[in-house]
Amino acid sequence: MEVQYDGSGRLKYHPQLHPNKGKRLSESELEYLCKYYESDGMKSMSLALGRPEASLANKVKDLKKKGLFEYYKNLNKHW
Numbered sequence: 001m002e003v004q005y006d007g008s009g010r011l012k013y014h015p016q017l018h019p020n021k022g023k024r025l026s027e028s029e030l031e032y033l034c035k036y037y038e039s040d041g042m043k044s045m046s047l048a049l050g051r052p053e054a055s056l057a058n059k060v061k062d063l064k065k066k067g068l069f070e071y072y073k074n075l076n077k078h079w
Contacts, residue, residue: 003009010053020050024057027072031079034072036064 004012013021025033029049030042033070037045046053 004056010057011043011053012054017047018052021052021055025049025051027075028078030050030059030063031073031075031077034059034069034079035075037073 001014003014003017006012011017015021033045033049033056040048042057043054043059045056049056060069063072
């Protein structure tokens with residue numbers, strides 16, 4: 001199993017490490033992502049959620065742009 005990184009040092013897609021690539025994030029996953037994004041780091045989040053770092057970074061950026069990041073961070077429904 002060869003692991004590769006992109007130019008930004010992020011773990012690239014690997015089918016064994018990222019089985020959820022392309023799947024929609026559930027409400028629970030969105031809450032987890034927003035709640036622990038700043039403390040756990042992107043690499044840990046990527047492995048925990050089974051998704052590439054770049055897609056999670058894009059999702060966080062999108063949630064912040066739409067004003068939903070704080071909503072999911074403070075949801076306290078699943079985590």
